[in-house]
Amino acid sequence: MDNDFVKEITPKSQDFSQWYVDVILKAELADYSPVRGCMVIRPYGYTLWENMQQLLDRRFKATGHKNAYFPLFIPESLLQKEAEHVEGFAPEVAWVTHGGKELLAERLAIRPTSETIICNMYSKWIKSWRDLPVLINQWCNVVRWEKSTKPFLRTAEFLWQEGHTAHKSEEEAEEETLRMLEVYRDFAEADLSLPVIKGRKSDNEKFAGALKTYTIEALMGDGRALQAGTSHNLGQHFSKAYDITYLDKDGQLKHVWQTSWGVTTRLIGAIIMVHGDDRGLKLPPNIAPIQTVIVPIFGKQTELVLNKARELFSYLKDEIRVELDDRDEYTPGWKFNNWEMKGVPLRLEIGPKDIQKRQVVLVRRDTGKKTAVSESELLPSLKVLLGDIQQNMFKQAKNFMQENIRQVNDFEDFKQLIDKKRGFIKAHWCGSSECERYVKEQTGATLRCIPFCEEKVPGKCLVCNKESDTVVYFAKSY
RNA sequence: CGGGGUGUGGCUCAGUUUGGUAGAGCGUCUGCUUCGGGAGCAGAAGGUCGCAGGUUCAAAUCCUGUCACUCCGACCA
Structure with missing residues (x-):
């Protein structure tokens, strides 16, 4: 594999930061916007996020959680009830001061995180031990006025999910906190091929307002660590500040024990930095917007090849995420490079020679290895290869991490x-x-x-x- | 928020030192020939030089301010 094929991307070894930004822009994951610190997530990047959302959401549902939606705005007075929390977030809160031309009686914070507004509602909803546990998740955007930003890793506005739960006992809350951390670990390792270290944050590093913060930490290609997801045991800090109480079986009025946990679009940054190489993105099949791209090689038999390619496409389209690149204006070589840059895990080549032999050629993005597969074996071969790429990418990342501990x-x-x-x-x-x-x-x-x-x-x-x-x-x- | 760098067609950049008709390569468009690792030929379009002031007969070039991006710190997912 010769790196000269990639012209648009700064080599990773030469300037990691520049490489990172090049990959994002050239692979069309995101683009800069006219708003300082805010990026546009383009369709290819957003599909990646949607695929991640689906895989996570499935896990949340399987562990008993339901989705809900809370307001974007948080009244200042509400935000200020938990002292440690306000102090932690105050420096990076964006404020709404006007409605139209009128000055608001009370400023509204644009949520930097939703503990406060959710707790406010929980105090209303939770009255009895029968109401517990409350297991709610929210998919939304949040705003933190960051001083320096970088696409996906740190932007003023970002997308995430935040789970907020309330429980009867400290043990139950702790159990939930660890359960969701494990959900994150499993998701990161199984679906993102992203090896992580599970652990607890020190008091210095924990979430503002939390009793304990747990984290999954990943290692990027340049040797820097990235916090990939966090799960907080909030103890009774918030339930006391927001007065979330229930009448227990024993007739006693008690404060609930709470948790919150979240992962963000930052994970996309992690995927880029862990798996990418000098040719660009390298996406794990489980989340890749396109798992296999069909590149027809027309030769002198355009009609024949195109028909075959279309036939393959409609055969595969209900089985895997597949795309047919039948554009006439680019040569096959150009397409190879372009789809490799976009990180598509597997390429399917079909040309006159293959049609004659009733076969297709499959090329892996992770190893560059080419194999000819007979048409009758196509679907099972594809599935095996995609699974293998998923695992191999994890193995490679895991080796890299191990070598750097x-x-x-x-x-x-x-x-x-x-x-x-x-x-x-x-x-x-x-x-x-x-x-x-x-x-x-x-x-x-x-x-x-x-x-x-x-x-x-x-x-x-x-x-x-x-x-x-x-x-x-x-x-x-x- | 402190220190450095950058901003010129879609992209990468030259031109700024020493003010004087806005340039190149790539890409784009049209046509023909091509197609198994970024094709060839012929023709064409495309820029108020980040923005706002100022100096000057004249500003991409000099001065002031401002915005954005970026790197290094501090802060944070």
Whole structure:
């Protein structure tokens, strides 16, 4: 595979940021808009999001959640009830001050997240233990007035889903928080081929207003970490501030225990940065808007080939997401490059030679490997290949992540590594916020998570040398 | 929000130092020939030089302001 084929994209190794933006623009996922910090998600990118939505939504429904919709506007007084929450979000809230020409009596926040308005409704809806649990999810947009933005990774307005649940007990809320984190992990790894590390956020890094925040952390192609999804155990912080109480079986009035959890269009950024290469996007088949593109090679027999290509298309169109590129104005070579840039997992070539042999040629985006498949075997072969690509992409990403997890015990080594190689660095940590902050100040790396699946090993804190049995992950992050 | 960079046909950029008729390549359009890894020939269209002021006989070029994008920090999904 020769990289000279791709002319429009800056090589990944040369300038990762430029490469990232090139891929987004050239693959037509998104475009800049006239509004500062806001992008347009183009049809190809939006279809990607729709496919992700479907796969997630199915999982939410399967775990008992229902979708609802709450207002975009939040009255200032409502937003201010939970002190920690306001303080966390105040710097990035956009305000509506006028309705037409009239000054509003009370400013309206454009939701940066919906805990406050949802809690307000929950206090009205929840009266009895019989009303619990409440399991609601919302698909919507939110606005955060960010200082610096980057397509998909951080934009002033973005799309997401936010789940908000209320429970009888702390245990039940904790169980829900972890259940949804696992849903995210499964979705990321199975459908996005995106390996992640599950863990808990430190107090410094947790959500404003939460008791505990759990996260899935992914590693991008340039060695920086990305928070790919979060699930918060809100405890009773919000139920106390918003007065969400129920009468329990024992006749006692109690505050509910709550959770909230979300993933965003940022995941599209993760997919680009984890899987993409110098030829452009590389999409996992489960979410690819087009899973297979048919490229007819006309030769001198345009009619014959075109008819065959159309026949194949209508045979496949109810089985997989397939597109027929029968444009006459581009040569096959041009189309190959173009569809590779757009990340289509599998290409189906059909030409005069193939028709003669009753076969088609299949070409994988992930390995570039070509195979001739007899027409009678086409559908099963396609399905096997798509499944294999899905898994292979996960394997490759997982290997990359594994190769970029390094353990150190010495602070100087840590500094060197974070600077030269980036990636995740595992190190002992005593649990103090001071040590955590020190690492950030000295190296720019943050504590990404306190992982679940690490055995307790005795050691000494990276910073203060105190005894510690906890190994945590640090990284520079987006 | 602090420091650097950039803004010129659809795209990538030259021209700015030293003010004087707005350029190239790619793409687009038309026609013919092509088609198994970015085709060839012939012809054509397309730009108030990010925006607003100012200096000047004259501004893409000089000055002031402003906006957007981008990189590095701080803040955040």
